[in-house]
Amino acid sequence: MAKKSETIIKIENLSKAFGDKVVLDNINLDIKRGEFVTLLGPSGCGKTTLLRMLAGFMQPDEGVISMEDKNILTMPPHQRPLNTVFQRYALFPHLNVYENIAFGLKLKKVVSREIDKRVRKALKMVSMTDYEDRDVNSLSGGQQQRVAIARAIVNQPQVLLLDEPLAALDLKMRKDMQMELKQMHEALGITFIYVTHDQEEALTLSDTIVVMSEGKIQQIGTPIDIYNEPANSFVADFIGESNILNGTMIKDKEVEFIGHKFECVDSGFGENTAVDVVIRPEDIYLVGNVENADFTGVVKSCIFKGVHYEMFVETDKGFELMIQDYNAFEEGTTVGMFIKPSDIHVMRKERTCNTFQGVMTSPTTVEMLGSEFECKDQGLQAGDNVTVRVAFNRVELHDYKEDGKLIGSVHFILYKGDHYHLTVKTEDGDFIYVDTNDIWDNFDVVGISIDKRDIYVSKRV
Amino acid sequence: MKFVAKIFNKRANWAIPYAIFLALFVALPLVLILVYAFQDAEGAFSLDNFRRFVEQPEAVNTFIYSIGIALITTILCILLGYPAAWILSNRKLNRSEITVVLFILPMWINILVRTLATVALFDFAKLPLGEGALIFGMVYNFLPFMIYPIYNTLQKMDHSLIEAAEDLGATPWKVFRKVTVPLSMPGVMSGIMMVFMPTISTFAIAELLTMNNVKLFGTTIQENINNGMWNYGAALSLIMLVIIGITSLFSDGEEQNDSESLI
Structure with a gap:
């Protein structure tokens, strides 16, 4: 087995943009020898782009990728000492199973007896012995994927890149293949870099998960770290189910949310600081007895999910929580709830209001986000550079885009227990954050307007 | 009225006009060729026409010569057409559909008009008409039929197959040889069918571009039929049909889809 602590791939300051769209934004990542690393994120987060750069099918605008201290960006794909398992298998239709697997070895001019030995070994590894002479088009999806894996590992690469290899398989097959991939990783002892949007797959397989969004790395950590200590609300929302709530850190080890004060284990946030609180649905304990409970609520719905029941409970202060429990509580039941201090996860807020850069065009108008807004006269002159602040709940969204000053589309939705926190992307690519009680869907096109009383400008120095 | 409606209601009946068309213009002529080929001038069964073909060195030579010209044309079309198709299909080298249309455009003009224009062009450039001009004309006329099926495949x-090959260590040249070429073979085969078969039987191009100096097999058939030698002409046509039938057997089954979408 290879030494585990040694870095095999080092990615430094990697950036890439397609026109105006930044797909990778200053990525830094070290990958250790023998590690199973998963790049996890929603579609369009840049994970596939990063993998393609490692394979050599795409060049970054900036940055370096080095493997064993050698810059590999200057190498064309055929010289790079890594192999890829493609999402749609990409098996050569004019070759049979054996010829597909032997393709790389033949190019390297390996003697035919050795090729034979290695192809058979690879086939055994993926449990496809006796399939040598089969036409690849006659194989099922799962079998094709096995051949694709065999074709890559037969070359004995130091690093194996896997681009959503199980995405096209059905659930049962996917679960089986996950286990096999994990065993294969252990048996081969090489580095796996795995791209997926399936958080469960990432948690199951990985030594290290790299959560990506909007071309940036949101968090790097072990599956347990990522699940238990998400770095921000995006990670908390993306990995597993969670209740993400607005809270206030009253002082060290005391936090207030859903209208109640709780003891917690976090400290160092300062006093009376706005924070995000994450509670996993399985970490809220339900009891039928409302006395002595931390807080109470009424069960709004209860659905059987196989192992557990999933319930939505409206708390005494009007917040909605998702709770998973082995016991069912019927709709309409009043219940008491407990949360353990160690299960309350507190995160620093990324922002507490919208902040834009703007220029005054007159004492009562400001230009920002590519448009001119009216604002209160705050004694500023035309031409002053200003910072504009707008509270989340003061941005108005309209069904008809004509009703707004700006047009945007709903980019990301976070439910905060009693309201939605939306990220809206304007046509120019700026982000506006909105708190609302209205229900919107991802990619809804909306009109955006802001009342002049809600625009706070201050001079930028 | 009701009777007519009844006929139209049954979908199979819609095929009747086509069946009549096929019977009259495809099946019947073929049967006539077959019958005439095995008859002598008096209408009695005989193999004389075929004997005459085998015994007459002139006809056999024209036949072999025609196949030779068709082969040369086909090979030249592959050599010129494959790179053109490759460039057209390469997204880095060609970004517009218009260039593809430009290559296909000559096919919109009647073959005789194009050939007459070629004659005029050769006259203008003071180039001699003859075998060279014939091959030029053939290649010029049939090149789009080679480019398009290859371009299509x-x-x-x-594209991930190319990436997969690169990933497994293939240099760009090896990718081309081991993946691109084998995978484009169905297109090449349809191209061959669409060039080789019609070039064996053309006569107009040969007449116009060689001032009737070079005789192709198509010309021989045409001359015989024009001179009232129906039986001998039919026999020659039958021989040609058999040869074309044999070539099409070589590539059968693989590439039915590729010539379908020809503009």
């Missing part, structure tokens, strides 16, 4: 090819 190359364009539909899954």
